[in-house]
Amino acid sequence: WQKVYLMTYQRNIAKFWEWGRKIVCVGRNYVDHCAELKNPVPKSPLIFLKPTSSYVREGSAVKIPTGCSTLHHEVELGIVISKKGGDIQTDKAMDHVGGYVLALDMTARDWQDVAKSQGKPWSMAKGFDTACPVSDFIEKDKISDPHNIKLWLKVNNEMKQNGSTKDMIFNIPYLIHYVSTVMHLEEGDVILTGTPEGVGPVKSGDVMECGIESVISMKFPVQMKHY
Template identity: 55%
Template sequence: VAMASSSSSKPLSRFWEWGRNIVCVGRNYAEHAEEMGSALPRQPLFFLKPSSAYVREGSPILRPYYCANLHHEVELGVVLGKRAWAVSQQAAMEHVAGYALCLDMTARDTQQECKAKGLPWTLAKGFRTSCPVSDFVPKEKIPDPHKLKIWLKVNGELRQEGNTSSMIFSIPYLISYISEIFTLEEGDLLLTGSPKGVGSVQANDEIEAGI
């Protein structure tokens, strides 16, 4: 795997081993918001996963004991190459080292309970292995991250297919917006939202996804 240039001695190709933050953006595709019965956001909706949510390609995803309805959500991940603190949209892409294909695994029944009670989504989104990630892709290999087809299959059946051109909030906007609230560090991962078609997976299902 090629490595992006960095001021750190840590290889960004292994960002999942030392990145501090996993920042996830919700409802960033209109058709996904519609299928979830949610209004379109006026500002980015985001939440955090702990670093223990990482799981590498080929390893099992573990359903938490309290979840009876585990959903897949395929997303483009953005890997930060240097610290971003209150950066402008114009400068935001200078802080990107590359990308990864990611899944935002969601305990959907738990999320619905949290929504009904006005509680945070931590139980639904932050459990161990809730963020499967692919190998690191240097940004030089993706000339325009806003023109990418992403897809997901379960047991060979196509479930999700979308294009990053349909994102409501662009990558520069998201980096600028989030970095005004808290600092994004080198190696942090930003999940940019999921297209429509999210659905349940069962024990021993095989998930395949791609860009």
């Protein structure tokens, strides 16, 4: 029965987008990205949430939400949680990582700018349908050092983002610890670890392609949302 349970568990964790309960996002986790958007460098992680309804898989399109005039791409490494925990200590944090995912934190930048200026939450700007494109699940042993991988993104074959996770301000064990002191992390949850510099706009008809060098890549067309 243990073997059957393990096989079922592995199948489930590999389909985190179907049953995971939350997407925890880290903003401003790269100094150069803070600079390009003229944001201060945070002294502690900036945390926000995306709903799991924002997941979209390759083969579908990223759809510009009605009323959005400036949609930005942000390529990120995602952490897939495999073991429930709260108040997780940094030296035990990687034990809660089941694997990884390549993700895009799509952002309605015009909506976010208005929300920031008014001191309001970013939920609409970050949580619309198709705001979180994700790759297939990446087994943990496929990435030997998640703090030294190259993330890249092209729009219409033109390189826009080309950075490394070695430049993250807050590393993965600390992020897991920090989040888990406030909310329990559960199996299938995903933590998006922030984006390197080079974020920018996409429009209907564009094609985004992004990847983790030598590990995985994915491609998404951009379309206007139609009812």
